[in-house]
Amino acid sequence: MKKRISNWGNFPVVSANEKSFVFIEQLHDLVSESRDFIARGNGRCYGDASLAESVFSTLKFDKILSFNKLEGIFECQSGILLDQVLEVIVPAGWFLPVTPGTKFITIGGAVASDIHGKNHYAEGSFSRYVMDLDIFLASGESVTCSSEINNDLFESTCGGMGLTGVITRVKFKLKKIESSYIRKKQFRAENLEELILLMDKNCGYTYATAWIDCLKKGPHSGRGILIVGEHALFSELDEKRKENPLRKQQSRKVSFPVNLPSWALTVFVVKTFNLFYYFRQNKSEVEELVWYEPFFYPLDDILHWNRAYGKKGFIQYQFVIPFEKKQGLFEILNRIAERDMACFLAVLKIFGKQESIISFPREGYSLSLDFPFRSGLLEFLDELDRIVIHYGGRLYLTKDARMKPDILQSGYPGLERFRQIVNKYNPGGRIHSMLSDRLNLVTN
Amino acid sequence: MATVLILGATSDIGIAIARQWASQKFDVILAGRNPQRLKPFESDICIRYGVKCNSVLFDAVDFQSHMLFFSALPLKPDVSICVFGIMENEEEAFSDWQLTEKIINTNFTGAVSILNVIAKCYISQKEGTIIGISSVSGDRGRATKLIYASSKAAFTAYLSGLRNKCFSQGVHVMTVQPGYVYTKMTENMFLPKTLTSGPGQVAHLVFNAYLKKRNVVYIKWFWRYIMLIIQAIPEFQFKKMKW
Numbered sequence: 122m123k124k125r126i127s128n129w130g131n132f133p134v135v136s137a138n139e140k141s142f143v144f145i146e147q148l149h150d151l152v153s154e155s156r157d158f159i160a161r162g163n164g165r166c167y168g169d170a171s172l173a174e175s176v177f178s179t180l181k182f183d184k185i186l187s188f189n190k191l192e193g194i195f196e197c198q199s200g201i202l203l204d205q206v207l208e209v210i211v212p213a214g215w216f217l218p219v220t221p222g223t224k225f226i227t228i229g230g231a232v233a234s235d236i237h238g239k240n241h242y243a244e245g246s247f248s249r250y251v252m253d254l255d256i257f258l259a260s261g262e263s264v265t266c267s268s269e270i271n272n273d274l275f276e277s278t279c280g281g282m283g284l285t286g287v288i289t290r291v292k293f294k295l296k297k298i299e300s301s302y303i304r305k306k307q308f309r310a311e312n313l314e315e316l317i318l319l320m321d322k323n324c325g326y327t328y329a330t331a332w333i334d335c336l337k338k339g340p341h342s343g344r345g346i347l348i349v350g351e352h353a354l355f356s357e358l359d360e361k362r363k364e365n366p367l368r369k370q371q372s373r374k375v376s377f378p379v380n381l382p383s384w385a386l387t388v389f390v391v392k393t394f395n396l397f398y399y400f401r402q403n404k405s406e407v408e409e410l411v412w413y414e415p416f417f418y419p420l421d422d423i424l425h426w427n428r429a430y431g432k433k434g435f436i437q438y439q440f441v442i443p444f445e446k447k448q449g450l451f452e453i454l455n456r457i458a459e460r461d462m463a464c465f466l467a468v469l470k471i472f473g474k475q476e477s478i479i480s481f482p483r484e485g486y487s488l489s490l491d492f493p494f495r496s497g498l499l500e501f502l503d504e505l506d507r508i509v510i511h512y513g514g515r516l517y518l519t520k521d522a523r524m525k526p527d528i529l530q531s532g533y534p535g536l537e538r539f540r541q542i543v544n545k546y547n548p549g550g551r552i553h554s555m556l557s558d559r560l561n562l563v564t565n
Numbered sequence: 566m567a568t569v570l571i572l573g574a575t576s577d578i579g580i581a582i583a584r585q586w587a588s589q590k591f592d593v594i595l596a597g598r599n600p601q602r603l604k605p606f607e608s609d610i611c612i613r614y615g616v617k618c619n620s621v622l623f624d625a626v627d628f629q630s631h632m633l634f635f636s637a638l639p640l641k642p643d644v645s646i647c648v649f650g651i652m653e654n655e656e657e658a659f660s661d662w663q664l665t666e667k668i669i670n671t672n673f674t675g676a677v678s679i680l681n682v683i684a685k686c687y688i689s690q691k692e693g694t695i696i697g698i699s700s701v702s703g704d705r706g707r708a709t710k711l712i713y714a715s716s717k718a719a720f721t722a723y724l725s726g727l728r729n730k731c732f733s734q735g736v737h738v739m740t741v742q743p744g745y746v747y748t749k750m751t752e753n754m755f756l757p758k759t760l761t762s763g764p765g766q767v768a769h770l771v772f773n774a775y776l777k778k779r780n781v782v783y784i785k786w787f788w789r790y791i792m793l794i795i796q797a798i799p800e801f802q803f804k805k806m807k808w
Contacts (some may be wrong), residue, residue, distance in 0.1 A: 122753045143575065144602050153654060181577070181749070184605035185612045198605065209613055 123308060126176070129427050130167040131434030132320055132494055132522055135555065141178040145263065148287060151177055159554040160287040162227030163202060166234060167437045168522030169555035170282045171528040177287060179229050185209065186290065193295035194252070199288045210369050213293035216352065216413075218250040222468075226419050229288040234519040237487075238327040239350075239417075242473040246482050247293075248279035255290040259551040263289065277542040280480030282518055284557055285546045286350030300366040301351040303328075303416040304493035309405045313343025313451060317486070320471060323349050328416075333467040334395040335490065338458045342557035345453070345469070346402060350416055358410070370412050376424040380432045389465045430493045438502060438521060441472055441482065441516030449512035450486055453505055457490070462501055466491040478535035478542070481517040489520065499523055518556065526560050540564070566616070568592040572679060573649025577748035578698060580606060581764035582646055584706035585772045587614040590611060592640060596623035625649050625675030626667070644775070645683045646696040647676050650717070652750050658712045660693045665712050672716035677723055677791060684727055687736040695731075696739045697724040698776065701783065704742070704792040728780060735754075741771055742783045744788035760788075 127134040139161070142148040152158070161171040161178050164395050179200035186196040193215045195206065202394040203217060210216065221236045230236075232254060237246045253267035256278055266275040278285045298415075308323070310316035316331055323329060326349035355366055362368070420426050427435070442449045445557035450469075457464050468489045475482045492498055506528045509516065515532025530536055542551075543563055550565030557563045569586040573579050574595035587593050587610045595603050595610075595618065603620035610618040619639050622629065650672045658664040680695060685691030702710050703717030721740060728738035745761040746750065762770075767784050774782040783789040798806075 122755055142754065143577075143580075144747065146602075184609035186605055186608050188612045205613075 125248065126164065126172065127434070128164045128166050128168060128170070128172065130436055130522060131427060131430065131432070132436065133169055133172070133555065135169075135172045135174070136353040137173065138175050140176075141177050141181045143181050145257070145289065147256055148177070148182075148289070149261055152257065152287075154286065155551075157551045157553055159552060159557075160199075160229065160233075160283045162200065162233075163225055165223055165226045165230065166519040168518075168520060169559065170234075170519060171230075172555045173553065178227075179227060179287070179289075182289065182531040183227075183247075187214075187292075190215075192194045193297060194292065195295055196292040197228055198290055198291065199232075200227050202227055203231070207368045208369075209370065210295055211301050211413075214367060216273075216298045218294060218296045219244065220417055222418065223421055225421065228291050228293075229283075232279055232288050232291055233281060233283045235482070236519075237470075237472065237482045239330040239364060241475075241482055241487075243327045245473065245475060246280075246480060248477070250294045251275075251279065252292045252294060254278070254288060254292065256285060257287040257289050259286060259547050259549075270409075273542045274546055276478045277436055277539050277546075280477060280518075281539065281543070282479075282556060282562075283494065284543050284552055284554070284563055286552060296352075298352045298367075299355040300353045300358055300362070301360065301368055302358065302366075302410050302414050303350040303413050304357060304408070305348065305350040305411050305416055306351045306408045307402055307406070308347045308349075308370040309344075309399070309402055310347060311344050312341050313345075313454060316343060316345050316347060316469070317447060317450070318477065319347045320469070321474070322345065324471060328349055331469040331470065331487075332398070333454075333469055334399055334557045335454065335464040335467045336392050336395060337455055342458060343454050344399065345467075346399065348383045353410055362410075365386035368412075370414065372414055372422055374424055377426055377428040380428045382431055388461075389469045391463065400420075416425055430491075433494040435491055435493045436498065436502065437489055437491050438505065439481075439487065440505075440509045440514050441485045441487040441517075442512045443483075443485040444511060446488060446514070449508060449514065450488060452508055452512075453488070456505065456508065460501060462492060462498070465491055479518075479533060479539045481515065482518070483515065485514065489517075507516055518560075521556070524560065529560050566590065566592055567643045568594065568640045569610040570594045570596060570597050570638070570645045570683075572645065572647045573625070574603060574606060576648055576650075576750075577764040578743070578746065578767055579648040581768035582648060582771060583618075584613070585765075585768035587616050588643070589772065590616060591615070591644070592617040593618070593639060594618075594638060594642060595620040596634075598622070598624050619637075620803075623679075624734045625679070626670045628675065628678040628776060631679045631682050633688065635679070635788070641686075644696065646698070646771075647680060647681075649675070650698070650700070652713050655709060655711055655713065656766045664721065668712045669716045669719075670720075672713070673719045673723070676720055680723075680727065684731060684736065688731060688734045688791045693761050694737045694739065695727065696741060696771065697742065698741045698771075699724065701788050701792050705796050705803075707803075707806075707808060713786075724783075727767065737778055739774060739779060741767075741774070741784065742782045742788065742792075743767055744791070760785075760791075 123136045158175045159173040161176040181200045182200040184198045219238045235248045328350040331347045470487045472482045510531045550563040553563045569591045570581045573595045601621040605687040699721045700717040703721040706714045724740040745756045
């Protein structure tokens, strides 16, 4: 039975045959019965990765295989959500080494996107912590790989958008924590210049991210709030929190019940929200102790928040450009303001050094921008692409639904090598997605 | 600590029920045809909930083995939940006796065989709870679910009788009648969203019903009324319907 599926951006929507597996033998049967397929986790990437006519859902393949509480080593099947991993590891005094802005993604997805978090500058991306993983190839064979064994397979599976095979098992290192709290500091910045300065000054913090008000023009263009944080040590807690330092708080979840009509999220509404958000912090600097969830996952308490963008969906545009080319950031923000392209949410992060074949992170500033889908947007993003490439940057495949192949080629010097390795492990291109078709990543 | 036995632990509802009971600090015994396959389930439950979990070999259609199976269990279960059941292509089953037999032997005969053994033990110790997962399909036989529905009807009748037999001995028997559930079994069927529950939801409702010592529980509750309406259709009309 076909059903209509889409990822978090609600664009594009595809009619697909979705099948799941509980045992590796069932995956074996699925792979041998299907002409072509792609693995799919929780569908939290934004664009058209993991979309195809035939998808294998990993969500039922979600068992924890081992957890070494002394050394912080966690091993699980690929379909488990980060949310579930946190439930188990936090009470034992461990944390995810890298986490994105949502906990509703699978571990398999974390590897396939080689996710980064607010700590990339200090601690790198998820693949750095993967000790080894199993991948189920189109040939029906299960192969273990790591940075030492089958290194080429490992390197092109991390960030490889599921094109080498179905990731089935992942073993990774955790991070030791003394409490489930974060010592958070917030700084207000009048404009982008000031924000970047603040960011560079505070790069000693493990976690750093900045929210930007994109609708502001003129001298205050790019005003925003920088948020930095550290895991709070036991000694930094007050007496009450010391009683139960690894406490789990109950957060109340609300669900966005319906798709808003696409005219609902107007510039006026967002401007008001931004104004409120910016001035809610009345001092230029505040420091507080917060529980980890609101720090890392501020939007997870509103289930289906993507419905705010309406049926037409939205595009999240994320790129990274080198530190020395930061004028690119100014140029892009100006271009958005000039064209009145309402961008409702913008997040700035800094990435540290990383060399990999196909992973997104590289040293520089990363900016992600949410645009509600409307006419003229695709052409406008093509313009932005050219600016990004001009400044030596690249785009994030996990967020992408519309990039042209030449833009990808210019941003990723390892692309040819990636294609060769995919071709070696996925000959004939039986594993492919709408993303890989659009960008010619797989040869069939 | 109390222990629960899950007969048919590899199904979606089976694992959801195992996790639900484990989250309430029950030790868990997972029984299935292939215990090797159950190893990941075992580690998952131990690590997530900090309880003991074992997997053991159990074959519903190997009736002779049931007595030995139960007496050899590593822990004596306080609650036994019969989850296993199969649904096959009904057209094929109609023309292939072996397939028909397999459905009946799994869904009915196998269940009766093992639950007789367990009930005898519970009666002798004058405590214990048996939960059988049947199906609303069993409430009225129809063409498209001919063999499956009749095997479940027989199972429902058995559970009702067993409850009657065990009541005076201090043993509780609960019948669970799920309507549509999103599982591997129904993956390729179109199911109306409002009438369908997820396995986790089923497990949660079954556990609450267990705490309240309910006799017959429909999941979700409105299925009781849907089935009442379906049962009320006069036979001369019902026989003409195509479904």
